[in-house]
Amino acid sequence: MSWSDLERLVADAENSPALQQVLRQCHSRQELLRTARQLGYRLTRADLQNAWLEHHNAGEVQGADKASNY
Numbered sequence: 001m002s003w004s005d006l007e008r009l010v011a012d013a014e015n016s017p018a019l020q021q022v023l024r025q026c027h028s029r030q031e032l033l034r035t036a037r038q039l040g041y042r043l044t045r046a047d048l049q050n051a052w053l054e055h056h057n058a059g060e061v062q063g064a065d066k067a068s069n070y
Helices: 003-015 017-024 029-038 045-067
Strands: none
Touching (some): 003 045, 017 029, 029 045
16 A cells, blocks of 8 residues: 555655645646656555545544534
8 A cells, every 4th residue: 555655745745845846736636646656656546535534534523522622
């Protein structure tokens, strides 16, 4: 699985303004995948989908936690 490559891409982007700029120029998931692969990261559409779902679900959990404080 290439999940570790996605984590590596995120970590590298957090530490590299140049990489951030390259990634900001991607206007679609397909373009992001193509760019990442050209840079040596082995990502798949499933990796991006799983990351989005994980991020989305984490937001729902945080929202539920905040709501329970009221």
